[in-house]
Amino acid sequence: MHINKLLDKICSLNNVSVVGRTTLGTPIPMVSLGNKKDGGVLIVGAVHAREYITAYLLYELIQEYDGDYPVDVIPILNIDGAILSKEGLNELPLKVRERTTVLRLNDGSTDFSLWKANIRGVDINVNFPADWGKGKYNITHPAPANYIGPCPFSEWETVAVMDAINARDYALVIAYHSKGEEVYYGFGDNKYYKKEAQMLANHLGYKLKRTPHSTGGLKDYFTLTTGRLGLTVEVGKDSFLHPYPLTELQSLKKQHSGVIAQATEIADILWTQKYVL
Numbered sequence: 046m047h048i049n050k051l052l053d054k055i056c057s058l059n060n061v062s063v064v065g066r067t068t069l070g071t072p073i074p075m076v077s078l079g080n081k082k083d084g085g086v087l088i089v090g091a092v093h094a095r096e097y098i099t100a101y102l103l104y105e106l107i108q109e110y111d112g113d114y115p116v117d118v119i120p121i122l123n124i125d126g127a128i129l130s131k132e133g134l135n136e137l138p139l140k141v142r143e144r145t146t147v148l149r150l151n152d153g154s155t156d157f158s159l160w161k162a163n164i165r166g167v168d169i170n171v172n173f174p175a176d177w178g179k180g181k182y183n184i185t186h187p188a189p190a191n192y193i194g195p196c197p198f199s200e201w202e203t204v205a206v207m208d209a210i211n212a213r214d215y216a217l218v219i220a221y222h223s224k225g226e227e228v229y230y231g232f233g234d235n236k237y238y239k240k241e242a243q244m245l246a247n248h249l250g251y252k253l254k255r256t257p258h259s260t261g262g263l264k265d266y267f268t269l270t271t272g273r274l275g276l277t278v279e280v281g282k283d284s285f286l287h288p289y290p291l292t293e294l295q296s297l298k299k300q301h302s303g304v305i306a307q308a309t310e311i312a313d314i315l316w317t318q319k320y321v322l
């Protein structure tokens with residue numbers, strides 16, 4: 046299924062709003078589940094372009110959730126990048142000069158399958174203000190991956206997530222990435238809520254880990270600014286190459302079944318018993 050078709054399907058679900066627009070102006074949809082009340086879970090997929098399988102997976106998972114607890118899902122954040130990685134340069138409305146720039150960043154190759162960044166060559170998951178620019182793999186010029194951007198929040202996609210986070214008092218934020226079958230938690234010295242993070246890892250059968258070299262990520266930003274639990278979920282086995290094959294979607298769906306409900310349980314525990322707000 047083409048990404049534009051997936052976007053049409055997402056937008057045809059109930060309770061869809063727009064949290065912002067991509068660099069190329071495409072509306073970024075968010076699906077709101079459950080009844081409105083305090084707390085809540087935010088789940089964001091396809092932060093990295095080549096990890097677009099997470100968008101397809103979240104679209105499937107949204108449809109199985111029937112709980113009351115509020116959950117907002119942005120299945121595909123980096124829409125421009127995902128289209129570039131999956132479907133190529135010709136599927137994007139680029140001016141000649143923009144095409145030339147994107148091709149140059151990709152060393153002249155028209156194979157963009159390993160592209161992670163947005164269409165400007167900024168890696169959204171190092172563009173958040175959480176020790177911005179201090180990550181081990183950060184680079185300071187536009188590229189298919191790891192460029193931190195000219196300043197934090199320089200990208201529309203990053204701003205869209207910030208706006209979503211600011212609009213609601215989320216108890217738990219989860220970013221879906223691929224791959225490695227791991228769940229990351231904590232930021233810097235903050236390693237609170239390990240037990241709750243472990244609950245999600247156990248549900249998936251994934252390993253729980255910390256990310257000592259990660260800065261500027263969505264999980265990092267939420268953890269740093271709120272002191273609450275932010276998680277990164279790395280979907281899928283490392284034995285597959287990037288981009289994770291869409292033929293594995295059904296198997297991932299099986300493995301992730303019930304994960305949204307599990308996330309709401311964790312959020313509820315954190316909100317009512319743990320967080321000092």
Ligand SMILES: [Zn+2]
Nearest residue numbers: 093096222223
């Ligand atoms: Zn990623």
